[in-house]
Amino acid sequence: MAASSDLKANYDVFLSFRGTDVRKSFLSHFYTALAQKGIYSYVDSEELRKGDCIKPALMKAIEESCIAIIIFSEDYASSPWCLEEVEKIMECKEQRGLTVFPVFYKVDPREVRTPRKSYRKAMVKHERKFGRDSEKVKRWKKALLDAGSLSGWDLKDNKEIVISRDLVDSALHYADGLPLALVVLGSYLCGRREHEWESALNKLAKSPDKTINDVLKLSYDGLEDCEKEIFLDIACFFKGQSIEYIMEVLNSCDFDTTIGVEVLVEKSLITKEWDSIQMHDLIQLMGMDIVKQECRDDPRRRSRLWLCEDVHDVLSGDMGTNAVKAIVLVLPQAETIYIGPNAFTNMRMLRLLVMINVHNSFQGPICLPNALRWFQWPECSSSVLEFLPGPKKLVKLDLRKSNIQVVMDQFKDFKNLKFLNFSKCPSVVCMPNLDLTPNLEELDLHGCKNLERAHESVAYHAKLRLLNLKGCSNLYHFLDVLQSKNLQVLNLIGCSKLQRFPDIPDKIKGLEELYLRGTSIEELPTSIENLVYLEKLNLIDCKKLANLPPSIYKLSNLERLILSGCSKLKKFPIKEDLCDPHSKMGFPKLVTLRLEGCNLLEGEFLKNHSCFPRLRNLYLSIHNFAKLPTFFPAWH
Structure with missing residues (x-):
């Protein structure tokens, strides 16, 4: 037994139990079996079990254990101490990854989860003592539900001694006292019947040169x-x-x-x-x-390649086979290797290709298999990537900082494409036709300084969630209208030649973030009110912005409005400018309003404090105020 005075730094197993139920029966056998194999288990002494709150010593013991075993017995839930323990154990499982095994000793797991029978009586008793709505009792019930739902051992008909002494003894033998092997083997055997234990352990017994790999691989084989x-x-x-x-x-x-x-x-x-x-x-x-x-002497016949030497040998010699499913080569610094046009031609099962810091000395076209689903090759030096005729399975294409030549017709067979990244590609001068990629969710073209126009297909795309055109400094035309229903984030920061934001003829319930910083936009359309779920609007340094439409007051979900540096903005609209000034429109969720350097002449818009009920951060420096409002609302 261990008391608080002799706690060690770590424990292999923490045992949670109701002493009157199991201390002199199941627990003693189980504890002995563990101890004989050098498994250090924490079993508290009765002197520590006083009061209703778990002692710091036990909390520490739970935190320092690799595994917790909860022995649910008939009278377990009647003890506040036990319930405190199980609550702490499940907390550590969630936050620290503690491995937890329940043992149901002469109780049905459903009694613990629901709770029923003795567990229901115990919880009723606790509710009387602590209150029906007690947060403590609610936490205990949740802990019982979570712990009772785990796979574990259901011990009935007094067979627990056979299990604890024989099968556990064999499992500990093959784990060889190693905590990692014990955890993995225990997780594999947990919840299995006796004959399954015997089958698994017999399999280990047939390996005369047992290593930890044999134990670990048993779990993999399952x-x-x-x-x-x-x-x-x-x-x-x-x-x-x-x-x-x-x-x-x-x-x-x-x-x-x-x-x-x-x-x-x-x-x-x-x-x-x-x-x-x-x-x-x-x-x-x-x-x-x-x-x-899979093939120790020939990497081209393995399913996965990740070592630089293996990847180099297979690709430079065009030696790929159908066996190769995935290649991921991530180098610590840039390195140049030769990858020819047919390096991937024979890898017809290749589904994953990631090349980081890999520069190719060959700059011609490269042929890729149609089975490829995920392709990342930043700074790819090849200007043309070719696929075989027919449908493509590609889901992600990431060629940022590459010299890729984007040809519209290339995308006609990419029906599964969801993520497309051509950011900082100087060769990108036009946007792909998104009608050819109906499932596209994210398009990242930021830093494409030679891009001049957005393709009109963006305006109506049904699934596009993110469009990033940040830093496209030559983009002078975006769209005439915007009707992309699922667009959530639109980033046009640094598009310094962009003078007009599109009309929004219908309500768009998806767009939450709109970034227009550093554009040359002169005004926002009145239809901005149709961005009904907009939360963030960034107009920093829009130095040609002279007016804001009164309809901006209809953005009822707006939380942050940033107008810093809009030096031509002389007036912030007032609610009374609306066609219906008596409507309930305003900024009920606005928390931050930044107006530094806008050269506002007056702060009349602040008079109507009902428009800003949640405003907490207001920035008004560098202005030409002729007068301030007679009072400020009582913002906290």
Whole structure:
């Protein structure tokens, strides 16, 4: 037993239990089996279980454990102490990735989740003591629901000694005392029946030269084919990358990524840390070794290539085969290699191609397979990329900072394309016809300084969410009208030759952010009122902007209005200029209004404080105010 005075820095296992139910029966056998294999388990002493609040010593013990095992017994929920423990354990699972296994000792898992029977009686008792609406009791119920929904062991008919002594003993033997192997093997065996345990452990027994890889690979072998593909992609390419990026890439390959990633987390093969996916080094090496074993002596016959030497040998010699599914080469600094026109021709199953800091000494056309779904090659030196005739599966095309020549007809077979990035490509002089890419969601052409006009297909595109034309300094014509219903972000910052913003004939419920900083726009159309869900409007340094339409007061969802540096703007409209000045229009959600350097002559618009009920940040420096309003509203 351990008390607070003899806590160690870390624990392999924290055991949560109701002492009167299991301390002298199941728990003692289980604790002994773990101890015999050098697994350090935290079991508290009864003296610490006083009062209704968990002691700091136990909170620390939970936080410092690799695994928590909750032994749900008949009287478990009657103890506030136990409920505090399970709440803390589930908190650590969510925030720290703590692995949690429930054991249902002579209770049905449904009794814990619902709660029912003894668990219902216990919760009624707690509600009487702490109040029916007690936040504490609500947290306990949620913790029981979450923990009771996990896969675990359902022990009935007094068979727990056989399980704890025999099967657990064998599992610990093959884990060889290594916490990583223990976690992965435990995750694999969790919730399986006895004969499945025996089958898995017999498989390990047949390997006389057992290594940790044998234990880890057992969990991999239990995955579905799609889950194996996801695991190998993460192991070879994406460890440490953002969850959002990984999900986008793998979804483009038609994997059921959401479920697949959750399965890998449950199997303890990967972890989610903040916004990234991480993986233990040994698990990553196992994944890479699985790929290398596909053909140890010939990389062109492997499914994935990521080592510079292997990629160079395969591509420079045009030696690709149908076996290659993915190539990701990310170099720490720019390096030039030779990649010929037919380097990818024979890779008919290639679905993923990412080349970062890879410069090609060959600048001619390169032929790519139609199966390709995700293609990133910034600074690609080839001016022409060709595909075989027929439909293309490409979902993402990222050729930023390249010399690519954009030809309209190239896109006629790209029906699946969702993400297109030609940013900072000096050769881009015209925008693609988006009618040819009906599923496009993001178009990034920022920094294309030779682009002069937007294609009219943008105006009506049904699925476009983001259009980035920032820094297109020669763009003089955008659109006559804007009716793209799903457009959420429009960025025209630095389009210094742009003098007119398009009319908006119908309500657009998608656009939330509009950036017009540094344009030469002289006025906004009255129809700006149709951007009914606009939240951010940035007009900084629009030095030719002389007027704002009164209809701007109809932007009821606007939160930030930035007009700093609009030196020709002499007057901010007042609500009374509206056709119906008695309407309820105004800025009910506006928090920030910046008007520095606008040379306003008066602040009359501030008199009607009902138009600015939530305004918190008001900037009025560098003006020629002849008079200020007689009072300012009571903004806090």
